[in-house]
Amino acid sequence: MNDLVLSLFRLGFLVLIWLLVLSIVGAMRRDLAIGARARTGAPSARALKKNPELAEPEVSTRKAASTLHIVEGPLAGRSIPLQGEPIMFGRAQDATVVLEDDYASGRHARLFPQGSRWFIEDLGSTNGTFVGDSQLTRAQPVEPGQRIRIGKTVLELKA
DSSP, rough: HHHHHHHHHHHHHHHHHHHHHHHHHHHHHHHHHHHHHHOOOOHHHHHHOOOOOOHHHHHHTTOOOOEEEEEESSTOOEEEOOOOSOOOEEEEESSEEEOOOOOOOTTOEEEEETEEEEEEEOOOOOOOOOEEEEEOOOOOOEEOOOOEETTTEEEEEOO
């Protein structure tokens, strides 16, 4: 009887270990799959070649952004003039805009010009960078009026 109980405990422990391993693998698969499904921004060149209808028509009446307004967060109300230089956001002291935010990484995101447009890219931050409700997976153009969220800070480009 004693050997039977010991064997059942061993079997139960083995089942619990396998359930733990399978739950960890499932969580990792879900985390990795989220980034693949939630792509935002312009389609890649390969996607445009396969599906030309994805191409957006060029709008020549687009006004270039001239200032960056901080709408929400510890620095709310501050405006930063856009002078054609990249702007680094993060908690690190060498960032262009130092965010006093526990949800921001040291080097969180970068806003940079390319031609007459501004692009935002996440620099591998822990909590991500969002344009609207979509989390960035690669550099994305930002139009005036779109909201960028870095931790508790919300930014908006103005023309």
